[in-house]
Amino acid sequence: MSDQRPSAYTAFSLLLQGCANPVSPAELHGFLLGRSAAGAGFDAAEWLGEAGQWLGGELDERMRQALVGLQEMVRGELTGEDVALVLMLPGDDAPLAERTAALGQWCQGFLSGFGLVAGNRLLGKEASEVLQDLAAIAQIDGADEESEAGEVDYMEVMEYLRVAPLLLFAECAPATPPAPKPSLH
Numbered sequence: 001m002s003d004q005r006p007s008a009y010t011a012f013s014l015l016l017q018g019c020a021n022p023v024s025p026a027e028l029h030g031f032l033l034g035r036s037a038a039g040a041g042f043d044a045a046e047w048l049g050e051a052g053q054w055l056g057g058e059l060d061e062r063m064r065q066a067l068v069g070l071q072e073m074v075r076g077e078l079t080g081e082d083v084a085l086v087l088m089l090p091g092d093d094a095p096l097a098e099r100t101a102a103l104g105q106w107c108q109g110f111l112s113g114f115g116l117v118a119g120n121r122l123l124g125k126e127a128s129e130v131l132q133d134l135a136a137i138a139q140i141d142g143a144d145e146e147s148e149a150g151e152v153d154y155m156e157v158m159e160y161l162r163v164a165p166l167l168l169f170a171e172c173a174p175a176t177p178p179a180p181k182p183s184l185h
Helices: 008-016 025-037 044-055 061-079 096-118 125-138 148-172
Strands: none
Touching (some): 008 025, 008 061, 025 061, 025 096, 025 148, 061 148, 096 148, 125 148
16 A cells, blocks of 8 residues: 655645745755754744745745745754654655756755845854755756765765755754753742
């Protein structure tokens, strides 16, 4: 019995088709993760305002709900116990060139979102190196042909991108104060 629901990537592709600024689901997800990793917080109204500007117009209710849901997923991943994120990329059945190009788009979106929030903030050496890596990956435009070596390279880069935002979030996001201990009366 197979699952006939569209992937998040496919669902967002359909939602984004009507936007004034053409953005891929990978780039949108990267943008959200970038701004979140830079310390933007998780205020839904603020995120929807930035997303509306970035996408070029007013967001309909379906898009607003999808974006808030995506932000909640990102919040859970960044603040949870897991040490890897789920990237919004085409499925493994998509051609390698399409998946590789989406990795580049994801990095472009991440750098845009991160830069929007972080501005000229000074970062540690490791965080700066991660951003340099993301800038290099953003230049990728897709693999020339399907090959086992190309698949291995794709998987290695994807695994790196699943962890890199967590390092930046740990450095840039404001620390959340511990919950107050209940008083014993």
